[in-house]
Amino acid sequence: MAGANPATPTTVAALSTFSPRPPPMQASGYEDSETLLAHRPAPSRSFLSGIISMASRRRFAVATCSLTAVSLLGLWFFGSLWAAGPKPVAVIEDEISTIPPIPINSSESSVAVVVDPLGPEFNLVGRPTKHFRDSLRPxxxxxTSWISAGWTNDVxxxxxxxxxxxxTDRIPIIPMFTPSHIGGAVPPIDFGLVFDxxxxxxxxxxxxLEWHQVKNRHSQELDEIGCWNTWEAVQEREAYPRRSQVPEHLxxxxxxxxxxxxxxxxxxxxHDMHSSFWSLAxxxxxxxxxxxxxxxxxxxxxxxxxxxxxQLLCYDYLYYVCANQPFEFEFDYSPAWRFVxxxxxWTPTIERLADxxxxxxxGAAEDHPTPPYIAIHVRRGDFKVWCDEDTTGCFASLPVIARRVEEVKVELRQRKGITVNHIIMTSDERNTTWWEDVKTLGWYPIDHSQTGELLGPWYPVLIDAAIQSLGAGFVGTDRSTMSMLARKRVESWSDGATRIFxxxxxxxDDH
Structure with missing residues (x-):
């Protein structure tokens, strides 16, 4: 991520001009209730009297009251957000997710309630319970499994x-992300606040499913469960299952x-610790x-x-898993990438923040669309362990990276007819001279000087990852999983041009 770059600090007031808004309603084939009420033609009294029986009138009244209650609740909620000013994204989305539903008696209502057959409503007994087993359908x-690496590897x-x-024809239950890269004191973040x-x-x-839909996130009840220990089966340095913070949280x-x-x-x-998908299956x-x-x-x-x-199959660790060869995420055939x-x-909120x-x-004008851009990810911080004390000849220089950027520009112009004039730099480099050289090339750094304060410690890396993946092109660092996933996203989502230096x-990188 961009880390502490020397871009001009942004004030809270300036950032509030594009402060996070509540995410849009999930597409379900239905418009917002206020829109429905505004555009529905008002039925005449004589028409209603002619076709609606007494029982039908009662159902119509219940449905109308329910829709009105939903509208008033929505107006109150979003109005209160507007009046109170910007809130951290996690707070906003948590508030939205906990709005209580308006009870509708199906025997007295003609309003169709849409329930996702792939969601928790059909695949769990009911609301989250104190013990996870009470939520599972027989x-x-x-x-399920746990994470125990850096954030990108956890993804x-x-x-x-x-x-x-x-x-295996089983329903995955995804835990939260834990803050392995930003400090243990930072609270975890739900998988569903990052990915749609x-x-x-x-x-x-x-x-x-997500674990908080299965077990109440505030439950202090301890649940016993048996799981497979894969870690000791694939390596001999550690004589215990892979350790993770997730079981403690759950x-x-x-x-x-x-x-x-x-x-x-x-x-x-x-020297390798991979198991195969089908052996685990x-x-x-x-x-x-x-x-x-x-x-x-x-x-x-x-x-x-x-x-x-x-019933709830679990493994201690599933990072080192492949179908054909170790680290096959790098390759275009990777089944885990192709099928999942x-x-x-990203959630609409993450995408909106990245934009x-x-x-x-x-400095895009408000009345103009976001122009196409090429994103760069330069990973250096923890890669220093692979270099001598003098990293000058170890890390790729800016001219080397610029050559790759030009290749991406040419490919986009020739293959897609897109001319790109904006280059966005994201990096964990902290050297201010290096960042000044980046700006001398006419490239744009991302200013995260206020991100942690306004949105929380998770958001610098989340926003950087989204920016890297939403451009027309991408240039990344060899051996960085963050760069690798950004490259694959740009290729899959935008048919974009990519290079890895x-x-x-x-x-x-001579070639």
């Missing part, structure tokens, strides 16, 4: 989880069963499960011994 099977882990759910889950479900044609007491070593893609190879079915049960480990709190759960990842779009930050960076020595 006629459904589920799958990839959840992509793998959803794909494994598809091939209803849109994902629709694209997949499969249910996708109040889970886990008894782990070590998975068989045949899940490992390259047997006995200490086999453990989801009765025959392979029963044939590979070994004595489980005691759970850390209640010291229970439980075999892997049959490319359909994980607003780009417009502010380039190599680094490590002065001639690494």
């Amino acid at each position: 006629d459904r099977k589920y799958i 990839m882990t959840y992509i793998n989880l959803i794909y494994l759910g598809i091939i 889950v209803p849109r994902l479900r629709t694209a997949l044609g499969k249910p996708v 109040k889970l007491d886990i008894s782990y069963t070590k998975a068989p070593t045949w899940i490992k893609v390259i047997p006995h190879f200490e 086999a453990l989801a079915f009765p025959e392979a499960r029963s044939a590979n049960l070994v004595p489980p480990l005691k759970s850390p709190q209640n010291h229970v011994l439980l075999p892997p759960d049959e 990842g490319q359909y994980m779009y 607003q930050y780009v417009r502010r960076a380039i 190599k680094w490590g020595k002065p001639d690494s």
Whole structure:
């Protein structure tokens, strides 16, 4: 992400001119209730008297009152937001998600209530409960896992989880994101505040749930569960399951069963830790499960011994998983990307914020559309461990990156007839001289000087990731998973032009 770049500081007042607005209603085939009421022709009294019976009048009155109540609630809620001024995005979306529904008695109403058959309403017993098992339907099977890496790798882990759910015919339950990259004191953020889950479900044609829809996020009740321990089966340096903060947040007491070593893609190879999707999938079915049960480990709190759960299948870690070869996300055939990842779009709020930050960076006029741009991601901070003390000859220079930018410009012009004049730079580099050189090239940095204060610590990286993926073209850093996902998004979402520059020595990117 852009980190502490030397762009001109933005005041709170200036940022409030494009402060986050409540996200639009999810598309459901219905207009906003206020719009419906405004455009519905008013029926005449004589017409109603002629065709509506006494019982029908009662149903009509109940439906009208319900619609009016929804309208008044919406007017009050959004009016209060307008009057109170900008709020952090997480606060706004949390308030929207907790608006209580207007009760409508289906026996007395002719209003059709639309329920997503792929959502929690059809795939759970009801509202979130204190114990997760009380929410699970007995006629459904589920799958879950935990994250334990940097944020981009955690995104990839959840992509793998959803794909494994598809091939095992189980409903994935996605936990929250934990703040591995921004400090443990920062609260987690819901998966659904980052990615558009209803849109994902629709694209997949499969249910996708979040843990807060299953277990009440405020529950302090401890749940016992048995899970597969894949970590000890694929590496020998750590003699315990992969550690994660997620079970603690979910109040889970886990008894782990070590998975068989045949899940490992390259047997006995200490330098790789990948298992295969289908070897893990086999453990989801009765025959392979029963044939590979070994004595489980005691759970850390209640010291229970439980075999892997049959209804809620769970694995300790799914980052190192592939179909054919390790780190296959890099390749165009990657099934996890093709069947899941490319359909994980940002929420409308994240997309809107990314657009607003780009417009502010380039000084776009309010009455003009956002011009096409090329985004750059330069990752340097933690990559210094791969370089000598002098990183000058290790990291790619700005002229090397500029050459790749020109290649993207030429391809966009020749292949798509798009002329791009705006280049957006995102990076974790903190050297002010380097940022001055970026601006000398006519490229635009993203100013996050107020982002954390106004929106929260999660949003600098979320906004940067969205900016990188929503351009007409992209140039990124070799060996960075953040760059890799941005490249794949630009290619999948916009048919854009992309390049990745190599680094490590002065001639690494010669071509």
